[in-house]
Amino acid sequence: MTTRILPAVGDADAARSVITLLSQLPATEPAAPVGDSTQLVDTLARLAADSLDELPEVVLVHERIGPVPALELIREVALRFPAVGVVLITGDAGPGLFSAAMDAGARGLVTLPLGYEELAHRVQAAAQWAAGVRRHLGGGAELVAGPGGTVVTVTGAKGGVGTTLTAVHLALAAAASGRNTALVDLDLQAGDVASYLDVQFRRSLADLAAITDISPRVLADAVFGHESGLALLLAPAEGERGEEVTDRSARGIVGALRSRYELVVVDCGSQMHGANAAAIEMADVALLVTTPDVVAVRGAKRVVRLWDRLQIRKAEETVTVVNRYGRGTEIQPALIRRITGTRVAGTTVPAAFKELQRVVDTGRLHELDARSTVKHALWALAAELELVKPAEPAARGARGGGLRGDRGAIGRQRRRRGAGTGPRTEGAG
Structure with a gap:
């Protein structure tokens, strides 16, 4: 199964770094990164309106995304698109942020600078979670498509x-x-x-x-x-x-x-x-x-x-x-x-x-x-x-x-x- 990944990264250099590393992961299909929170939500809503199957399994949210702060954006994505696994990319690996990210609905954190093993592990875990949710929904697009x-x-x-x-x-x-x-x-x-x-x-x-x-x-x-x-x-x-x-x-x-x-x-x-x-x-x-x-x-x-x-x-x-x-x-x-x-x-x-x-x-x-x-x-x-x-x-x-x-x-x-x-x-x- 191919895991579709949608990165949300505002900085151009950071986006290139993320895409380069994602392209090395096996059985993954990274999409072109979106540059801000509005574009991310719009993209997901457009895909969800067509079919649940069109949504990516994993969304990566960079900590410096804007204009909506990363944790608030994760909360909105988790509420509106519950069959998508969200992973936060951050330079802060402390327990406080980890707890806040989990409360917002993230399925994991990846710390900066990005490493292949950690990224692969978090993406795989989030994708497996998303697949489980979609099986539970029975492929019923209407449960998610309407966000x-x-x-x-x-x-x-x-x-x-x-x-x-x-x-x-x-x-x-x-x-x-x-x-x-x-x-x-x-x-x-x-x-x-x-x-x-x-x-x-x-x-x-x-x-x-x-x-x-x-x-x-x-x-x-x-x-x-x-x-x-x-x-x-x-x-x-x-x-x-x-x-x-x-x-x-x-x-x-x-x-x-x-x-x-x-x-x-x-x-x-x-x-x-x-x-x-x-x-x-x-x-x-x-x-x-x-x-x-x-x-x-x-x-x-x-x-x-x-x-x-x-x-x-x-x-x-x-x-x-x-x-x-x-x-x-x-x-x-x-x-x-x-x-x-x-x-x-x-x-x-x-x-x-x-x-x-x-x-x-x-x-x-x-x-x-x-x-x-x-x-x-x-x-x-x-x-x-x-x-x-x-x-x-x-x-x-x-x-x-x-x-x-x-x-x-x-x-x-x-x-x-x-x-x-x-x-x-x-x-x-």
Whole structure:
């Protein structure tokens, strides 16, 4: 049996050294190295979407990989692709790192400088473990190919553009179609999901922040079951507790939700911090909500450039949603696409705040009238993004029929990939 190995090494010289040594191992097939954490996860997700058999048996993660730290990357790979054996390449052979790597899900460590015998032994052990897991799964690709549920993040170009409105109704549309859906409020200091859905619940994201291994029972204790059918994980009521939710804890929380729910919608607000940056990087679909005005579009461009500089998300992997759109609007979606360099959803959300005022004021956003043009547009957007099941009637009413200039590209992007707002300004109008 040939062992397929995928190295994740950022430094070019280190990558050449690893490949040279791997090529000497018997019955191995090393792939071209990937240069960062995002490329590694994307590559594995693309392979898993085709078949379990397409995944490499072993992934080597170099300690200096970035932008996600090596241990956090190992944890994510282990959670999303459990049939892959992960080995850490490190210069630290101490018991502390060994224990941390094992806790993260690594199957072994190889110390620098690399030696043939040690590398061969660790690769063989990891490959045997991966083969055992795959036998246990019985070749059922669906158990791994989905790497858990789909994660969709919703971020605002600035405050008040309709971020929470969009996130809530995308989640409601998915839940109404029969998908097991979680809605997460990651706007840590100004989250309004609880206010918009008339919820008073004492548990929040902050209660999970210090937990390294989130079990299904612990997660269930922190999640609120809403009357709409959504599972809610709320922002802390005390804004200062938002600092407890780090990028590392956010990865663990989103990963735990992804393993339990078909769809996880994350309201990231409009202020960037480590936690929502981690969620956006992990997302299968990253939405950026803007209104068609100069200030908001400039904000959208600023966000896209920030994500690119921090290697969180590429512009072409971001989908912009235009809220409060009218035919007479001077700034059209095509112009927004050119300015931001992002994809633009074919479905736009109309400016109709009067439809929203009653449900916003009463905190009953889930009771928005079925005849509302805003609701029709947002549920059509959910269908365009393939968040609802195919039989859902919202899919038949979708306007715009896909991305402008690339029909169906959002769904293909989702399959390949595997920051606050107030109630008086949120939403269309």
